Amino acid sequence: MTQGTGIMMQQRAGRRTTWLLLLPVLVFLAVFFLVPLGQVLYFSVMDPTFTLHHYLAFFTDDFYWRVLFGTFRTTAIVTAFSLLLSYPLSYAIVRLGGGFATAMLLIVAMSFWTSFLVRTFAWMVILGNNGPLRAILATMGWTPPPELLFTRFSSTLAMVHLLVPFMVLALYSVMKKIDYTLVRAAISLGATPFEAFRRVFLPLSAPGIVNGCTLVFIMCLGFYVTPVLLGSPREQMIAGLIGTQIEEFLEFGEASATAVILLCVTMTVFAIYNRFVGLDKLWG
């Protein structure tokens, strides 16, 4: 009995320590994240008294729909290409292992550590009119080579490049744990290597695919600098639109409403993921 209360007290003290350790980060998040977020919510419905017209304006205006739809389309394309490139790479890293795996993982990590902005500017140099890529196209007989910068192609390419590391790490962490003897067993029972891959390895790696795609999709939804610097002027992402609303027009209400809508969309993606997979699995 006394022993029991002793354990309970110990547990309670342990829990108190946990909360105490959490306190700094909770205060930090409350002050620098929740309060400003609340302010954004407030701005989106008060102008200067309670109103929903910023939201109504968003949903009744086809301009905003076009931007929102365009953002989703770009995000879906970027996610798909990231997966197409990352899956074979992750597979090769897991299957080949050894020096190759170390080298590849190092390269992926290195681009992971380089800032988005630096990589964006690097693409400006590579794709520029006097850049190496056009020179290569020209020597291959494509004269004059097409202009690459400030197109949908250039911004999509750069965004895929920026997000591939996230996809690779998500896939790798799942694939690494797959027991390859299962695939061998399938082959020994008469499956072709492709069939064994399709019916055994691929389903087992599905959690990695879902993780990677969710992560990349959500990050891409909020992309701002890269499409502005590299993309075509006609292609506008929703984050860029929010920037314009604030900087150009001082329309804090409109911008806040747009930001809240973007947040809701992101939360919806998270909610779907949480329902079917569980949020705690997102980071591997």
Place this chain on the structure above:
Amino acid sequence: MTNKNIKTEGKSISRRSALQLAGATVALTFPGPFISRAHARDVLYVNTWGGPWEEAAQKHLFEPFMKETGVEIKTVSPVSFAKLAAQVKTGVYEFDVTTLGDSDIVRANEAGIIEDASKAPLDQSKLWPGAVFQNGVGSHAFATLISYRKDKFPNGGPQSWADFFNPQKFPGTRCLQRHAGRVLAIALLADGVAPDKLYPMDLDRAFKALERIKPHLRVWWTQGPQSGQLLRDGEVDMIGIWQTYPVRLMREKQPVELVWNQALLDRAYWVVSKGSPRADLAWKFVQSAIRPERISKFALENIYGPLNPKAFEHVSTDDARLMPTSPENIKKVVIQDTSKASDQLQEASKQFERWIGR
């Protein structure tokens, strides 16, 4: 007289040490200013654009004024219209003096957030016709003009906005600033509207004209240095750009040409924040900042055009050719009368942003 004053002021430090040595009896015999000098220095807060702008202002406008008056100038940047409006409301002054552009000064004057220049202690004999506009005092100007790559147009590029808007006559990629006020005015000029009939703007007509070059507008620039880079790298064949950048590229021997014809002039004016407790001192600074020998040096450094015509007495003819307000160029430029456009600019900007994305 003024010269003599500057000299004595310049020696103020040695004077002061002499004073201390001589003791109280001598101090009593000296007039007021020297005693007040012994107190903390007066401070004037000037709002600046930061960067190279502030460096040039520091060297040619602030330091001479500080030397001459003993007043200390502290700078606050960047220029913020919102802050100017806010400090009148709150009564807390972060800066006393700032510069405003053509469209902002109209807004500011209407909102009553700048001091009345007609009641200011300005020496009228040092002003020129048109020096005071909407309660601001003219400082310098820059122009949005056509610049093109000579390697793309060896036989001469576009010479007017009509040419710039004619992709059949001048094929090639184009770039303009993502700025509704300037771009729409340029589109109207291209469509043949006379400069004095620009405002209020016929927006439908402007957008129709812009439609002609839309497929050729590869990118819109938003930052000054970016526009220079686009031209330098040959990302675009022609560009509507501030004169500072093509002039620098020409000095670097890049194959770039600029066109003064129909350059769209943007003027900057010194204004004093309404109700500033240091208003008198602020006007004194403004008076000093438009002095020909000072504004000319400031303008030279960043290749602006001084608005004080007398400033050109201090500028060589070669340098004057690169300034939008030189006696020769001022005849070719288009002066914006944005006072007639102030109510339509916000709506026009929104329409413009949508048009870009379409």
